[in-house]
Amino acid sequence: MKLGLYSITYLGIWYRGPALTTEQLIDRAREYGYDGVELDGKRPHANPLDMPAARCRDLRVRAEDAGVPIYAVAANNDFSSPIPEHRESQLAYVRELIRMTSDLGAPVLRVFAAWPGVTLGSNGASYEAARRVWRIAHHEAGDGQAWDRCRSALAECARWAADHGVTLALQNHPPVIDDYDAMLRMILEVDAPSLKACFDAPLAARQGVTAMRQAAREVKGLQVLSHVGGEYERDGDGSVRGFVRHPDGSLTPEDFYLDFLRGGPVDPLVEVVRHNDQDVRSLAHLVGHVERGYADRESRRAAPPGDLAGLARVFARERRFDEALECLDAAVAAPAGPPSMPSPPKTEPIPFPVRTREPAAEWWDPSYRPDFGGLPRRRSEPLPGYQQPAAFAAPWSEERLFLDRAHVLRRLGRIEEASDAWRALAASPGRLGVMASIELAKLREHRLGDHVGALEAATRGLAAAERRRRLGRPEPSLEANLEHRLARLRRRLERRN
Numbered sequence: 433m434k435l436g437l438y439s440i441t442y443l444g445i446w447y448r449g450p451a452l453t454t455e456q457l458i459d460r461a462r463e464y465g466y467d468g469v470e471l472d473g474k475r476p477h478a479n480p481l482d483m484p485a486a487r488c489r490d491l492r493v494r495a496e497d498a499g500v501p502i503y504a505v506a507a508n509n510d511f512s513s514p515i516p517e518h519r520e521s522q523l524a525y526v527r528e529l530i531r532m533t534s535d536l537g538a539p540v541l542r543v544f545a546a547w548p549g550v551t552l553g554s555n556g557a558s559y560e561a562a563r564r565v566w567r568i569a570h571h572e573a574g575d576g577q578a579w580d581r582c583r584s585a586l587a588e589c590a591r592w593a594a595d596h597g598v599t600l601a602l603q604n605h606p607p608v609i610d611d612y613d614a615m616l617r618m619i620l621e622v623d624a625p626s627l628k629a630c631f632d633a634p635l636a637a638r639q640g641v642t643a644m645r646q647a648a649r650e651v652k653g654l655q656v657l658s659h660v661g662g663e664y665e666r667d668g669d670g671s672v673r674g675f676v677r678h679p680d681g682s683l684t685p686e687d688f689y690l691d692f693l694r695g696g697p698v699d700p701l702v703e704v705v706r707h708n709d710q711d712v713r714s715l716a717h718l719v720g721h722v723e724r725g726y727a728d729r730e731s732r733r734a735a736p737p738g739d740l741a742g743l744a745r746v747f748a749r750e751r752r753f754d755e756a757l758e759c760l761d762a763a764v765a766a767p768a769g770p771p772s773m774p775s776p777p778k779t780e781p782i783p784f785p786v787r788t789r790e791p792a793a794e795w796w797d798p799s800y801r802p803d804f805g806g807l808p809r810r811r812s813e814p815l816p817g818y819q820q821p822a823a824f825a826a827p828w829s830e831e832r833l834f835l836d837r838a839h840v841l842r843r844l845g846r847i848e849e850a851s852d853a854w855r856a857l858a859a860s861p862g863r864l865g866v867m868a869s870i871e872l873a874k875l876r877e878h879r880l881g882d883h884v885g886a887l888e889a890a891t892r893g894l895a896a897a898e899r900r901r902r903l904g905r906p907e908p909s910l911e912a913n914l915e916h917r918l919a920r921l922r923r924r925l926e927r928r929n
Contacts, residue, residue: 436461436504440506442456454471454476465749467503470502478505480529493916504601505538508547512578512582522585523589534598539598541600542603542630543586545605546607548563593627601629616654628654631655663683740760744759753840757840760840835864854875855889858872858892869896
């Protein structure tokens with residue numbers, strides 16, 4: 433699971449202050465340590481009217497360069513309207529959002545079945561007027577007709593999404609979808625592989641769900657995105673209070689835990705308390721171990737390189753880059769020894785899903801069975817060997833240590849040294865060499881002002897990526913990054929000349 437920043441947080445309508453630009457939002461997500469960003473599909477962040485393909489590519493590269501890729505876009509759509517012109521304009525809006533989502537490289541588009549919208553005033557956003565308009569429009573038509581209109585529109589959008597390689601994530605958000613049961617029912621009725629779920633657990637709690645674990649089990653297999661939100665205020669003493677907004681617009685303090693203790697069974701908490709007790713004891717032992725073996729420079733000399741590399745990452749998260757570099761230098765200088773993590777377990781070779789020939793038959797043999805293509809048959813069990821990805825069990829290699837060292841040098845502002853480090857890594861075979869070429873091009877272009885050098889690095893990186901593609905190991909996102917970078921650098925050099 434990864435934690436992302438949803439751009440509605442900085443849309444400028446639910447707090448006092450201006451909205452952030454999309455570029456500022458990306459920088460904020462990187463500063464706060466998020467894994468990615470989700471763009472709200474309206475102005476000022478990501479309305480498709482303002483997002484031609486070139487703009488999408490620029491934002492995609494910027495987000496990936498910052499280490500916070502755009503993992504989703506959020507639509508604010510209403511397919512329930514009995515007014516055909518309104519509903520068809522919403523279909524056009526979502527179709528453009530699907531195109532935009534694909535151009536941004538995001539795999540998921542969050543959608544509603546219905547949504548009244550908000551009105552904007554001098555005091556920010558409000559739900560009340562928009563909800564009154566929505567109720568008036570639906571007064572004469574029944575709930576069943578609204579459901580049918582939403583189902584039909586979602587089915588149409590699912591076909592467009594499949595064409596663009598995008599997955600729609602239907603949120604359990606009212607109206608029409610009044611709880612997670614309705615969300616699941618709608619997904620099943622549409623019956624399209626490109627329509628999945630965005631299960632909002634806090635919203636489900638407000639919709640009356642008390643058996644949250646059971647709800648999560650029922651959504652299992654459909655969940656591709658989740659939203660968690662709230663409204664918060666900082667008091668004069670610096671403390672932060674959370675609030676729950678009710679349908680009438682009123683706010684009450686957020687107190688889910690105490691509400692559960694007052695009204696729910698406490699037996700399920702026994703295991704939670706026992707688990708937390710074990711966590712606290714383990715943490716105390718771990719703190720003692722770190723104090724004895726890693727607190728000063730001398731004790732670190734005997735530490736395994738993998739431990740030093742992990743400690744360097746902790747220091748880097750705390751912006752203690754000098755100490756992070758110290759740890760990495762010690763890890764690089766450490767004598768070679770056994771890997772700090774076990775090798776991945778051996779597994780049986782992975783069989784191809786479809787047996788196309790007898791083992792001994794060659795293509796010229798009369799007994800050879802031709803392969804007519806088509807989809808491989810489904811397996812009831814996952815293929816062996818995919819249970820534990822090798823990346824999780826990979827030891828800290830010298831290349832990984834130098835990779836982290838190059839990142840830390842850049843964050844320390846030692847740009848020339850970082851450039852030398854990335855240049856050395858760019859000579860590495862495989863994907864690492866391509867990624868290092870991109871980092872070297874970024875440093876030369878943005879920090880050293882060496883556009884010719886940046887062009888050379890990007891050209892070498894693209895050649896390495898093309899070699900990998902010819903070997904059957906394509907890197908489409910890296911190739912797209914390099915092609916876009918090369919085009920921009922050539923334009924700059926042409927203008928200069």
